[in-house]
Amino acid sequence: MVKAIRIGAPATVDSLAVDTLADPGDPGPGEIRVKLGASSLNFHDFAVVAGMIPAAAGRIPMSDGAGIVEAVGEGVTDYKAGDTVVSLFFPDWADGAPPTSAFTRVPGDGIDGYAREVVVAPQSWFTRVPQGWSSAEAATLTCAGLTAWRALFVDGTTQPGSTVLIQGSGGVSVFALQFAKAAGARVIATSSSDAKLDKLKALGADALINYKEEPKWGAKALELTGGRGVDTVVEIGGAGTLDQSMVATRVGGHVALIGVLAGFAGPVQTALLMAKNLRVQGLTVGSRAQQLDMIAGVEANGIRPIISDHFPLERLGDAFRHQIANAHFGKIVVDI
Structure with a gap:
């Protein structure tokens, strides 16, 4: 048996x-x-x-x-x-x-x-x-591992000098941090926990944002990139965080939509999506x-x-x- x-x-x-x-x-x-x-x-x-x-x-x-x-x-x-x-x-x-x-x-x-x-x-x-x-x-x-890999290297073009934003400290996000750093990218990490941000920093995160202290963390990410924006966001929140992700992303950038932790549905700033020529791509493993x-x-x-x-x-x-x-x-x- x-x-x-x-x-x-x-x-x-x-x-x-x-x-x-x-x-x-x-x-x-x-x-x-x-x-x-x-x-x-x-x-x-x-x-x-x-x-x-x-x-x-x-x-x-x-x-x-x-x-x-x-x-x-x-x-x-x-x-x-x-x-x-x-x-x-x-x-x-x-x-x-x-x-x-x-x-x-x-x-x-x-x-x-x-x-x-x-x-x-x-x-x-x-x-x-x-x-x-x-x-x-x-x-x-x-x-988790394959989702992060696809977001960065199959659907995305992460390479040395790229900037990647990860959300939180779950399995996909931590793998994305490890993979991005191995590829020579810069990583901005967000979390509501300073203790978890410290752990992400120890794994190589280059910049940290506590999104409870910075609810408009998309603008903070822009600031951290000198106004350019990040190349890729590994988006685990869904509807509740997508707008901030689009704010954080550079013109022509990529939002890899892999989760719905902050909502299954909601309004999308289509004008921002168009103005920045963004690619928001859903992916499943x-x-x-x-x-x-x-x-x-x-x-x-x-x-x-x-x-x-x-x-x-x-x-x-x-x-x-x-x-x-x-x-x-x-x-x-x-x-x-």
Whole structure:
């Protein structure tokens, strides 16, 4: 038998319950059997378990999963027993434009996820991990790491001398800070917590804005760039912060819209959008090819994830409570 966590009905954090599943057995052709070692929390996962994103009753949550290959099926060439692997957010998106099916088959959402001990799945649902990384470290990459990578280097053109603004100190923002600094960019970091700003500075942030003290932080970012504006904003707030992000961005700049923490909908200053010739682009994680590019970049630069907290699988609900209390810095990992 295999231990797993399921979402109850109605879906709430309090409805999460331990269940046992039949062992999935040996992998078939093209499949691998993975003993999962860790998952990590993202806002998307919270939205599913809290009922904000509808999911089937009894769904096994968590989009991120990493672990050790226990066995491989016929025809598997990418992995062997003993390899560490990490999951994809979009199992059906290999490269190029995402297929329509990708958005309906996210683990922990459209299909069962990785809050379980063992999974048997196609080898294409996973990639290798950065050399020397543990399962706990690797599990931070699937959603948060790849989102930050795509915002800066796939949809954006971050390079030495660029200026990037990050919001807060969650997983995506901290990865964006690490990636941008590795690329030789300048980073402006915002937070409502001076203690967290100090931690962001220790990771390399060049300038800091406490947005409670500077509610018009977009203008402050302009000031910090000598009136030019930043090249890219990694926008996690959504409707509630988009206007300030547009103020902060240079003419012809890029706002990577990756989150909705401050609102799902609201008015947009279309005149400002037009006057600055801005590109506001929504994005949802990325492809398998992009994940492999990110892993190569992580290895080349010696980057390691920032993990603030660990919870055992049985305490997944407590991990989410810790997340929504905003008590973490970087990533929260669930050890399986």
